Amino acid sequence: MQRLTFFAPFLALVLVVPLSACDRGQATIAANGDAHHGAKIIRQLGCGNCHTIPGVADARGNVGPPLTRIADRAFIAGVLPNTPENMRAWIRAPQTIVPGNAMPDMGIDEADARDIAAYLYTLH
Amino acid sequence: MSSRHGPRDSRLFTYVSIGLVAGVAAFVAQQSLAEGTPPPNVQKPLNVPVSPLFPNGGAAPPPPTQVKQYEGNPTYIAAGHAIFDHYNCSGCHFHGAGGMGPAFYNDGHFIYGGRLDQIYASIYQGRPNGMPSWAQIIPQQEIWEIAAYVKALSEPSQQSAAGSPLPLPTPAISGGNVENGAALITKNGCGSCHEIPGIHNATGTVGPPLTHIAGRAVIAGVMPNTPDNMTAWISNPQAIVPGNAMPNLGLKDNDVRDIATYLYTLR
Numbered sequence: 001m002q003r004l005t006f007f008a009p010f011l012a013l014v015l016v017v018p019l020s021a022c023d024r025g026q027a028t029i030a031a032n033g034d035a036h037h038g039a040k041i042i043r044q045l046g047c048g049n050c051h052t053i054p055g056v057a058d059a060r061g062n063v064g065p066p067l068t069r070i071a072d073r074a075f076i077a078g079v080l081p082n083t084p085e086n087m088r089a090w091i092r093a094p095q096t097i098v099p100g101n102a103m104p105d106m107g108i109d110e111a112d113a114r115d116i117a118a119y120l121y122t123l124h
Numbered sequence: 125m126s127s128r129h130g131p132r133d134s135r136l137f138t139y140v141s142i143g144l145v146a147g148v149a150a151f152v153a154q155q156s157l158a159e160g161t162p163p164p165n166v167q168k169p170l171n172v173p174v175s176p177l178f179p180n181g182g183a184a185p186p187p188p189t190q191v192k193q194y195e196g197n198p199t200y201i202a203a204g205h206a207i208f209d210h211y212n213c214s215g216c217h218f219h220g221a222g223g224m225g226p227a228f229y230n231d232g233h234f235i236y237g238g239r240l241d242q243i244y245a246s247i248y249q250g251r252p253n254g255m256p257s258w259a260q261i262i263p264q265q266e267i268w269e270i271a272a273y274v275k276a277l278s279e280p281s282q283q284s285a286a287g288s289p290l291p292l293p294t295p296a297i298s299g300g301n302v303e304n305g306a307a308l309i310t311k312n313g314c315g316s317c318h319e320i321p322g323i324h325n326a327t328g329t330v331g332p333p334l335t336h337i338a339g340r341a342v343i344a345g346v347m348p349n350t351p352d353n354m355t356a357w358i359s360n361p362q363a364i365v366p367g368n369a370m371p372n373l374g375l376k377d378n379d380v381r382d383i384a385t386y387l388y389t390l391r
Contacts, residue, residue, distance in 0.1 A: 045254075046224045049215025052336075063212050063341040065332030069319075074330040077345060078368040098365070101345040104256035 033118030041112050042119060050103070054123055064102060071121045077101070087120065088113040172245035174236045191240040194272040196282060204273030205289035207266050211341050216254070220277040220286075225255065228277040238278060243271040261348055295338060297351045300385025308379050309386060317370070321390055331369060338388045344368070354384045 039056055042048065048059025052066040073082050077098060080086040091113045094103040108116070173184045194200045208214070216225035232238045236246045247267050250257030258267060276282040306323060309315065315326025319333035340349050344365060347353040358380045361370040375383070 046215055049212050061212055061215060062336050062339050063215075064345065065340070066335060068333055068335075069329050072329045073332070075369045078331065078365060078370060098345060100257070100260035102256060102258075102261050102342045103345065104250060104254055106254050107252075 033114035033116075035115070035119040035122050038112075038115035038117070038119030041108075041116055045106055045108070047116075055119075067120060067123060070123050072124055077103075084117055084121070087117040091116055170241060170245065170248075172237075172241045174242055174245065187239060187241050190244070190268050194268045195240045195275060197272060199290075200269045200272040201276045201282075201286055202273075202288065202290040203266075204269035204271070204276075205286060206292045207262070207270050208273055209289055210292055211258075211262065213270070220274075228274050229283075230278050231280070232278050234278070238275070240268075240271050240275055243274050244268055247271060247274075260346060261342055263348070295349060295351050295354070295388050297355070297381055297385045297388060300381045302382075302386050302389055304379075305382035305384070305386030308375075308383050312373055312375070314383075334387060334390060336390060338391045344370075351384060351388070354387065355380050358383055 042053060042056050042059070047053060048056050048061055050061040050063035051059060052061060052068065053059035054068055070082075076082050076086055076090050077094065079098060080090060088110070090097060092108050092110070093105055094101060095105045170188055171185060176184070178184055216223055217228060220228040222228070226235060230238075234243060234246070236242060236251060244267055246255065247262075247270055248257065248259050248264070250259075262270070273286055276286040309320060309323050309326070314320060315323050315328055317328040317330035318326060319328060319335065320326035321335055337349075343349050343353055343357050344361070346365060347357065355377075357364060359375060359377070360372055361368060362372050
């Protein structure tokens, strides 16, 4: 019991420190990934056919919502907190997350999703 | 119980157990609520064969009556052309010439079948490698019209009929007041979550921007943008996408109508 009392403050510190990661600033930290390559993939896949995306040529779609300031947005697709992990998950498999929604599953692999997300997280 | 476990331990145990049970119960309730609610606008898909093969040498079912009704009909073709443009199908199928998606100038050779009901099924169900399923977004009649247009593109004799689209009516709500709509948007704090042109301090980044919302094809990712769907969404977003981040504000029907009227000025 005395040993527990001694270690309690260190234990508390270990448990509390990770909580500091739970602020929205995490979303503005770019996901690991190549944003340049991400912009290229975005253009190739035709994301701009449905979305207006700053910095991507001809990305002026108005089928889905604009991706302006997507890096600062609190939610992805209205249902996911905006984190790099959730962003990649949404990009890879939107039909799994909101079945029947208008965004198709495009068969994007993890590396490309990371690069796409890296580009999107430059959009403040 | 051994005397090593004091009263504080058993209280902690009680609180944690209550929390766990409540959490699990809430999760299960939310899951069953989500599963029990059928998605809007989805009717049973047609049984459309995509190949001439049929088990046991049997015959394919006769094509549905819509094939005769919609095929080659200039009004439906023109309407389909307008809807094709509205959903930006040209984004992948550039005005029928293809691109990311296949071309429709194909002499009737479609990957998943060129009969009208097969084209309908491809649009309704979606197809691998990026063709979305439009079942929940586009009403069935409009999918038939798009199919009629697409099929007209594929037949050289009908390509001239596929010329000019009928103009789609711009969404409008009768009887709504634009100024009151703007005032209600301000009063209800919509701008704290959404960027909304023309509304003071409406720069929120919780939800998507409402720039050009009048021309947007899809509302909330799940409904075609029509006045009825817009008012339904504003009135009760939780009924349409349970658990999504937009709250029910308990607005009266007249107020919803005025808000939608304002939004439809945002072209």
